[in-house]
Amino acid sequence: MMQRIFRKIRRFLSKAPVSSGQATGHPSHNRISRNDHKVSRQSIDKTALDVLYGLKRAGYDAYLVGGGVRDLLLGLEPKDFDVVTNASPEEVKSIFRHKCQLIGRRFRLAHVRFGRQIVEVATFRGGDDHGKDRQVDSAGRVLRDNVYGTLEEDVWRRDFTVNALYYDIKDFSIVDHVGGLADIKAGQLRLIGDPKTRYREDPVRMIRAIRFAAKLGFAIEPKTEKPLFELGPLLEDVSHARMFEEVLKLFHSGVGVEVFEKLRHYDLFKHLFPLTDAMLGTEVAHFPRQLVIESLKSTDKRIQEDKPVNPAFLFAAFLWEPMMQRRQIHLDSDMSPQDAMFAAANDVLEQQIRRTSIPKRFTAQIRDIWSLQFRLSKRFGARAAQLRAHPRFRAAYDFIGIRLAAGELELAELFNWWTEYQEKDAIEQIAFANEIKKPARAPKRRRTGRNMYRRKRDSDTSE
Numbered sequence: 001m002m003q004r005i006f007r008k009i010r011r012f013l014s015k016a017p018v019s020s021g022q023a024t025g026h027p028s029h030n031r032i033s034r035n036d037h038k039v040s041r042q043s044i045d046k047t048a049l050d051v052l053y054g055l056k057r058a059g060y061d062a063y064l065v066g067g068g069v070r071d072l073l074l075g076l077e078p079k080d081f082d083v084v085t086n087a088s089p090e091e092v093k094s095i096f097r098h099k100c101q102l103i104g105r106r107f108r109l110a111h112v113r114f115g116r117q118i119v120e121v122a123t124f125r126g127g128d129d130h131g132k133d134r135q136v137d138s139a140g141r142v143l144r145d146n147v148y149g150t151l152e153e154d155v156w157r158r159d160f161t162v163n164a165l166y167y168d169i170k171d172f173s174i175v176d177h178v179g180g181l182a183d184i185k186a187g188q189l190r191l192i193g194d195p196k197t198r199y200r201e202d203p204v205r206m207i208r209a210i211r212f213a214a215k216l217g218f219a220i221e222p223k224t225e226k227p228l229f230e231l232g233p234l235l236e237d238v239s240h241a242r243m244f245e246e247v248l249k250l251f252h253s254g255v256g257v258e259v260f261e262k263l264r265h266y267d268l269f270k271h272l273f274p275l276t277d278a279m280l281g282t283e284v285a286h287f288p289r290q291l292v293i294e295s296l297k298s299t300d301k302r303i304q305e306d307k308p309v310n311p312a313f314l315f316a317a318f319l320w321e322p323m324m325q326r327r328q329i330h331l332d333s334d335m336s337p338q339d340a341m342f343a344a345a346n347d348v349l350e351q352q353i354r355r356t357s358i359p360k361r362f363t364a365q366i367r368d369i370w371s372l373q374f375r376l377s378k379r380f381g382a383r384a385a386q387l388r389a390h391p392r393f394r395a396a397y398d399f400i401g402i403r404l405a406a407g408e409l410e411l412a413e414l415f416n417w418w419t420e421y422q423e424k425d426a427i428e429q430i431a432f433a434n435e436i437k438k439p440a441r442a443p444k445r446r447r448t449g450r451n452m453y454r455r456k457r458d459s460d461t462s463e
């Protein structure tokens with residue numbers, strides 16, 4: 001009841017005609033008028049504009065916020081557009097009806113769908129930090145935050161100053177309360193408020209800092225940067241499902257190599273991929289590290305070319321060395337090669353999902369990519385066509401490509417053969433695969449020790 005009244009008062013105040021720049025009660029020097037900034041309506045996604053105008057027509061305040069405004073100011077193409085409003089999620093729902101779905105528990109949000117496009121509409125967050133709709137745990141993490149407020153309050157809930165610029169659909173001005181525009185000009189990332197507290201509230205902000213620094217080429221301002229060296233362990237408390245999503249955003253950003261280097265610099269990578277990190281420390285002749293880099297290079301290239309990327313590919317690459325190491329232990333205890341690989345795969349994937357969940361469809365694909373590494377060499381006769389028809393063939397072939405690029409030069413023959421095979425027509429392919437001689441079975445040998453592991457791995461693909 002009280003909430004309804006507050007909402008009414010808020011709506012009345014926000015509609016009240018006040019002098020320019022004071023529509024929501026903030027001083028005009030925080031408002032940059034339409035002629036003094038570079039965001040133009042032409043560059044805003046049509047769907048986002050429809051949502052903004054829909055809210056405005058219904059009498060609410062509506063702003064574009066976050067990455068959309070930031071990227072347009074930087075002359076980049078925004079990935080998505082986020083809208084924020086003083087309408088409650090339920091009110092947003094009543095405006096857009098069947099086009100709108102309410103989601104989220106931690107933060108309640110509205111998703112407005114036009115065709116295949118979705119625009120995320122959030123309600124200004126605010127209120128005091130002890131309200132019943134805001135829950136913080138003993139470590140200072142925000143668990144639930146559904147107190148609605150004003151734009152001025154909403155600003156303080158955002159992460160970086162450059163993400164807290166609001167483009168007002170009413171007069172096309174930009175509201176900047178935290179010096180976000182100056183930071184954009186200076187090319188720096190600065191957390192709003194006390195950095196340690198903000199990272200504790202939500203440790204994901206640490207990896208967001210890395211992602212934006214890499215993507216925008218921004219420097220991380222010293223006070224925002226310092227805690228990155230200390231607070232890494234907090235990442236282990238974040239929900240594994242959210243971590244999976246965040247890790248994908250990190251490595252599918254188009255600047256994955258740089259993200260990886262930065263994560264290593266701040267010693268954050270080990271909290272995301274502990275098994276991979278352990279291998280990086282013990283690598284031989286730069287081999288493991290190169291595979292991670294090669295997989296990221298290939299992913300970055302695909303993203304730049306607008307080609308689809310598969311999360312299973314990256315996880316398969318990151319976890320390949322840890323899997324191979326365990327596989328060798330199983331081989332040494334006389335397990336069959338196939339059983340050894342699958343046992344190693346299970347072990348490695350089980351440990352990884354303690355940090356980032358991996359949806360089942362992807363773990364299945366990771367196992368396929370791995371097992372095809374051994375199977376692609378057995379390509380004589382009809383087998384070639386069967387392998388080519390495997391749904392994971394292309395990923396497995398690319399995977400051989402990155403292993404080769406990472407220094408496994410003995411894979412060159414196999415990789416080139418499959419490259420040539422794919423270029424032929426169906427009839428030629430049969431003849432080509434028939435030229436392969438069925439290899440004689442190698443006598444079974446007992447293998448022990450690290451040197452044998454390397455020798456064995458080198459010869460795996462010609463089994």
Ligand code: ATP
Nearest residue numbers: 066067068079080082157158159163164202204205
């Ligand atoms: P991009 O979409 O390019 O990845 P973005 O800045 O738009 O970058 P989103 O995840 O889309 O990032 O979030 C939109 C906005 O919501 C951010 O710009 C920021 O203002 C706010 N935000 C998102 N995540 C957080 C967070 N963990 N803590 C505080 N504010 C956040």
Ligand code: MG
Nearest residue numbers: 066067068080
């Ligand atoms: Mg965004």
